[in-house]
Amino acid sequence: MAVRRGSALKKLVGLVTRKGMPTPDVAVPMKYPEELKPARQATGFGLCRLLGISRDDYAARNAQMRRSYEFFGAPVASFVFVHRGLGMYAALDAGVFIQSLMLSAHAHGLGTCAQASLAVWAAPVRERFKVPAHYKLLVGVAIGFASVHPVNNYNPGRLPIEGLLLAPSGFNGSRRARLAERDQDAGAGEGVGHG
Numbered sequence: 335m336a337v338r339r340g341s342a343l344k345k346l347v348g349l350v351t352r353k354g355m356p357t358p359d360v361a362v363p364m365k366y367p368e369e370l371k372p373a374r375q376a377t378g379f380g381l382c383r384l385l386g387i388s389r390d391d392y393a394a395r396n397a398q399m400r401r402s403y404e405f406f407g408a409p410v411a412s413f414v415f416v417h418r419g420l421g422m423y424a425a426l427d428a429g430v431f432i433q434s435l436m437l438s439a440h441a442h443g444l445g446t447c448a449q450a451s452l453a454v455w456a457a458p459v460r461e462r463f464k465v466p467a468h469y470k471l472l473v474g475v476a477i478g479f480a481s482v483h484p485v486n487n488y489n490p491g492r493l494p495i496e497g498l499l500l501a502p503s504g505f506n507g508s509r510r511a512r513l514a515e516r517d518q519d520a521g522a523g524e525g526v527g528h529g
């Protein structure tokens with residue numbers, strides 16, 4: 335993990351916001367998965383509503399996007415690199431790591447924001463740290479003191495627990511169908527017994 339603060343952080347903000355095309359180390363999904371789009375859009379629209387940004391106000395939308403690359407004003411930006419040889423498991427490790435980092439920061443009275451967007455321009459970040467070639471920038475975490483801005487109370491909602499659980503295979507979803515299936519099984523059993 336690489337951490338920058340103070341004037342070095344300001345320079346980094348300049349580089350990240352002024353350099354041209356994205357230079358990610360890890361491929362950024364260009365096509366958002368269809369099934370995940372509704373939740374993403376609802377979150378985005380809700381955030382824009384809260385910030386008073388209308389859908390067609392591209393200047394305001396871009397300005398808000400830019401805040402991402404200014405680490406939302408946080409005094410510390412951290413960048414997490416993963417070993418390319420570990421494939422998807424590296425992302426698993428990094429996810430657990432940043433979760434612990436964020437929980438620890440919060441326990442110390444700090445606020446954090448995990449930012450995948452900070453991995454989109456990897457080149458300027460790599461310029462500022464001695465990063466071995468086989469380590470790839472995956473995610474950043476801004477760390478600072480949480481402000482009282484209403485955006486920090488934005489709650490886009492969470493999936494209900496059922497939305498996180500997989501149904502057993504062969505189960506068609508409705509409780510009524512499940513009960514009918516059970517009755518049928520019981521009936522079949524009786525049939526065998528009486529037969």
Ligand SMILES: Cc1cc2nc3c(=O)[nH]c(=O)nc-3n(C[C@H](O)[C@H](O)[C@H](O)COP(=O)(O)O)c2cc1C
Nearest residue numbers: 402429432446447448449450451452473488489490
């Ligand atoms: C791995 C990861 C990457 C994220 N990347 C971004 C990002 O690039 N930009 C952003 O505004 N929020 C990003 N988020 C969302 C915010 O970090 C944060 O989770 C969101 O503001 C909601 O905060 P809450 O879960 O505390 O309600 C990311 C979250 C995670 C877990």
